[in-house]
Amino acid sequence: MSNFKTGIDFAKEQDENDTLSCYRNQFHIPKDKQGNDMIYLCGNSLGLQPKATKDYINQELEDWANLGVEGHTHAKNPWLGYHEFLTDSMAKVVGAKPIEVVVMNTLTANLHFMMVSFYKPTIERYKIIIEADAFPSDKYAVESQLRHHGYDDKEGLLLWKAREGEELLRYEDLEAILKEHGDDVALVMIGGVNYYTGQFFDLKRITELGHKHGCMVGFDCAHGAGNVELNLHDSGADFAVWCTYKYLNSGPGSLGGCFVHERHAHNKRLNRFTGWWSHNKETRFKMRDEFDAIPGAEGWQLSNPPILSMAAIKASLDIFEEIGMKKLNEKSRALTAYFEFLLKQVGDDSIRIITPENPDERGCQLSIQVKNADRSLHDKLTDAGVISDWREPDVIRCAPIPLYNSYQDVYHMVERLKNILE
Incomplete structure (x- = not known):
């Protein structure tokens, strides 16, 4: 997809048309001190917790409590295999x-x-x-x-x-x-x-x-x-x-x-x-x-x-x-390409994406090299509500995950980065 547009309206429109957008609600999104969703772009380090995880684990805790060793063969999901x-x-x-x-x-x-x-x-x-x-x-x-x-x-x-x-x-x-x-x-x-x-x-x-x-x-x-x-x-x-x-x-x-x-x-x-x-x-x-x-x-x-x-x-x-890798990959490519497009619109010579441009040679992660930056840039992003990943000496790794990240996440991340750099 190459017909991207700047502006929040385009991001909102893409989210409205995204058939996978409903899956975001199946994950716990970290919140800031005011209770607002953080922009979580760190799933390449630790993925977010599905809301169903607690129920899945509780099922096994219940079977352990009620069945003891018999859970190996008589649990709802027998442990043996x-x-x-x-x-x-x-x-x-x-x-x-x-x-x-x-x-x-x-x-x-x-x-x-x-x-x-x-x-x-x-x-x-x-x-x-x-x-x-x-x-x-x-x-x-x-x-x-x-x-x-x-x-x-x-x-x-x-x-x-x-x-x-x-x-x-x-x-x-x-x-x-x-x-x-x-x-x-x-x-x-x-x-x-x-x-x-x-x-x-x-x-x-x-x-x-x-x-x-x-x-x-x-x-x-x-x-x-x-x-x-x-x-x-x-x-x-x-x-x-x-x-x-x-x-x-x-x-x-x-x-x-x-x-x-x-x-x-x-x-x-x-x-x-x-x-x-x-x-x-x-x-x-x-x-x-x-x-x-x-x-x-x-x-x-x-x-x-x-x-x-x-x-x-x-x-x-x-x-x-439920979704399949094919659909996830399709959204991943579109979302990452949009992220790349917005970064290139920043117009700051200090920013360089070192991840391959060819979508066949990358996943959803973009590694953003910022000239003369140090970890304080990453800390400022965190303070601005963006959870990303800093790698020495000068790279911010961001991964817009198709399961739970939105086009608006990507838009707001780039806007906040732009404000920090300015």
Whole structure:
């Protein structure tokens, strides 16, 4: 959509015509001291709470109170297989088959578990490629895997860097790294959407490139799940991990998700850390049987599911199931493009958007670089009723979430930013 207009009337008109605008009322919107809705553009750090979440969790608390241990089999949503209630919806969110997806553990723990299976270093091939400005936890995780296997964590890590004076990564540079070092690389592990710039990578292109050079390929989709159409199955990636507390609105520190491509589903020879919840469901409670891995992503579980966290995930996923990623993505593109349009109308040379302009190369996050700014700019925005996210040295990350943000949110945010800069 390119026929945007300045002025609040246009924003109001877009909200009136938005078929998803009613979903805003299904979320708790933080309020300022006067009781007015804040402009919440920080769902890329922590998604807002669906109003239904309390009921979903209370259901499990009631069943625990009334049934005790019997809740495992007799709760309204029996706890024994609770994670299975999430599988189909989560698979649709990330573009995978149900056998390829499981909700378990937390993000970086899942990354380690995946690397146990898919980072298989040898004397000749042990290096790992990661983007230079990856989320720190990813970098720390892969460095620790190198050390764990006895390799130098600096020499063994190859960084896909942006060129001098640029923020966005170029595929030609990744190709050059693999052309030079491909025979040394065991794993390519990239953030599907970069947390800082908001650049959404072509997962299929990266996977095909890595596989061409004999590497395993995995993605951290923390900033992609619930934000963009990941199409993980079609990408061909060996594995992916993500959290659910950002775009998937499951609450602070909630569980993560794992994708393992179906070509690995029945490979019981793959090295993995195991626990009783990855064991054959039919014989799990016989207790004394030898380990027998469940086919698919479920075979990477260790422990029985934490029900209260999963209940919060279910509350959010039921909304995603109702709408579908296609409709969410359509609104996201329009809302983000409108946000971009308004920022460009500010007419202040100190403002620069470092997120890609191409809507196929980004989600809803726009990373706004403000020349000579420091955190005081972010603090002034907060005082003006805008909750955004500051990243050093000079970037404000804003994510207009299609589930609960409006065109008027975006309009008022830009107006308040303009007033602060003036």
